[in-house]
Amino acid sequence: xxxxxxxxxxxxxxxxxxxxxxxxxxxxxxxxxxxxxxxxxxxxxxxxxxxxxxxxxxxxxxxxxxxxxxxxxxxxxxxxxxxxxxxxxxxxxxxxxxxxxxxxxxxxxxxxxxxxxxxxxxxxxxxxxxxxxxxxxxxxxxxxxxxxxxxxxxxxxxxxxxxxxxxxxxxxxxxxxxxxxxxxxxxxxxxxxxxxxxxxxxxxxxxxxxxxxxxxxxxxxxxxxxxxxxxxxxxxxxxxxxxxxxxxxxxxxxxxxxxxxxx
Amino acid sequence: xxxxxxxxxxxxxxxxxxxxxxxxxxxxxxxxxxxxxxxxxxxxxxxxxxxxxxxxxxxxxxxxxxxxxxxxxxxxxxxxxxxxxxxxxxxxxxxxxxxxxxxxxxxxxxxxxxxxxxxxxxxxxxxxxxxxxxxxxxxxxxxxxxxxxxxxxxxxxx
Numbered sequence: 001x002x003x004x005x006x007x008x009x010x011x012x013x014x015x016x017x018x019x020x021x022x023x024x025x026x027x028x029x030x031x032x033x034x035x036x037x038x039x040x041x042x043x044x045x046x047x048x049x050x051x052x053x054x055x056x057x058x059x060x061x062x063x064x065x066x067x068x069x070x071x072x073x074x075x076x077x078x079x080x081x082x083x084x085x086x087x088x089x090x091x092x093x094x095x096x097x098x099x100x101x102x103x104x105x106x107x108x109x110x111x112x113x114x115x116x117x118x119x120x121x122x123x124x125x126x127x128x129x130x131x132x133x134x135x136x137x138x139x140x141x142x143x144x145x146x147x148x149x150x151x152x153x154x155x156x157x158x159x160x161x162x163x164x165x166x167x168x169x170x171x172x173x174x175x176x177x178x179x180x181x182x183x184x185x186x187x188x189x190x191x192x193x194x195x196x197x198x199x200x201x202x203x204x205x206x207x208x209x210x211x212x213x214x215x216x217x218x219x220x221x222x223x224x225x226x227x228x229x230x231x232x233x234x235x236x237x238x239x240x241x242x243x244x245x246x247x248x249x250x251x252x253x254x255x256x257x258x259x260x261x262x263x
Numbered sequence: 264x265x266x267x268x269x270x271x272x273x274x275x276x277x278x279x280x281x282x283x284x285x286x287x288x289x290x291x292x293x294x295x296x297x298x299x300x301x302x303x304x305x306x307x308x309x310x311x312x313x314x315x316x317x318x319x320x321x322x323x324x325x326x327x328x329x330x331x332x333x334x335x336x337x338x339x340x341x342x343x344x345x346x347x348x349x350x351x352x353x354x355x356x357x358x359x360x361x362x363x364x365x366x367x368x369x370x371x372x373x374x375x376x377x378x379x380x381x382x383x384x385x386x387x388x389x390x391x392x393x394x395x396x397x398x399x400x401x402x403x404x405x406x407x408x409x410x411x412x413x414x415x416x417x418x419x420x421x
Binding site (some may be wrong): 034159191192193195196197199200203204206207222223226230233235237238241242244247248 | 324335
């Protein structure tokens with residue numbers, strides 16, 4: 001009986017938390033809109049969908065099914081580690097935070113963002129290794145089955161999937177506050193390799209199910225990981241290219257303007 | 264003032280074409296042979312590890328290449344330096360090169376999967392690779408036929 005009460009408490013908490021995050025975001029938007037430029041409405045939609053996607057990966061019907069279905073687990077992985085992070089990055093919560101807090105606190109945050117730790121962790125190479133490397137360890141070793149017998153391991157793995165996906169997305173596209181930038185070429189190469197490693201792992205899972213997973217379950221999970229990953233990666237590729245070619249146009253126009261004034 | 268580059272000197276014409284051709288063939292391969300006809304298999308028991316790696320990298324690269332090619336195309340069209348002939352030449356060449364790589368290296372040497380799971384797969388292989396060879400020749404002809412009119416590259420130009 002006691003456990004049951006605790007469970008309900010945990011459930012309530014896990015539903016209250018996302019709602020609180022959404023309310024907080026909208027409140028910050030409406031308060032800062034009086035003082036600064038109007039916050040794009042689309043970002044509120046990104047935030048709501050992103051929070052929804054992340055929490056659908058942790059609680060609710062799909063997450064419940066993920067305990068005994070590997071394909072359902074793969075769907076939560078897509079929601080928690082790929083789609084959710086992409087939507088949350090597009091909602092630019094860091095920019096919103098910076099314009100919501102007092103100047104002194106804002107300076108502290110930007111100092112933190114400029115720190116060498118953040119520089120390291122958001123470097124495309126390290127972010128990709130943490131992201132896709134973590135997945136390889138999860139599915140190619142016994143970690144996946146060990147995760148289901150230890151509550152703490154389960155939480156740790158899921159926190160890692162989310163954070164690694166978020167940092168990976170941050171390191172590839174620059175819509176958020178991004179003090180440490182790397183070249184388009186580097187990001188392009190790293191993104192292709194990361195996508196390839198993700199695709200290879202999907203096919204590897206298709207052929208080599210983790211311990212205790214049936215062949216057909218592993219096959220549908222592999223297919224889902226392969227094609228689901230492709231769709232979300234495509235969005236990242238389009239944004240990355242749009243930013244690069246957009247910037248290129250601006251630079252060329254500036255150059256032409258300078259040459260025009262000189263002649 | 265810097266002289267506007269002629270469309271023939273524009274490197275994006277070539278690269279956008281190559282990338283587009285490559286991505287287009289990869290897309291046809293995926294959409295038609297995997298999804299619609301179900302001739303190709305997602306995984307085949309004889310697939311080698313190197314085949315899996317090669318497929319993964321080519322799949323990711325073709326996704327990226329298609330998007331980059333379209334952005335480059337938009338860019339050269341906006342700057343009015345698009346040369347349709349060398350662009351299509353490069354596209355057909357890129358398509359042929361990828362198809363030949365897929366047909367010889369990935370299907371046969373790395374044994375990623377076969378074109379179709381039938382007894383006489385050799386005929387499928389021949390048709391597949393001959394088409395690839397033809398595309399390479401046509402692409403090269405289109406590209407080379409443009410060359411004689413091309414002015415000599417000026418020194419110092421990128």
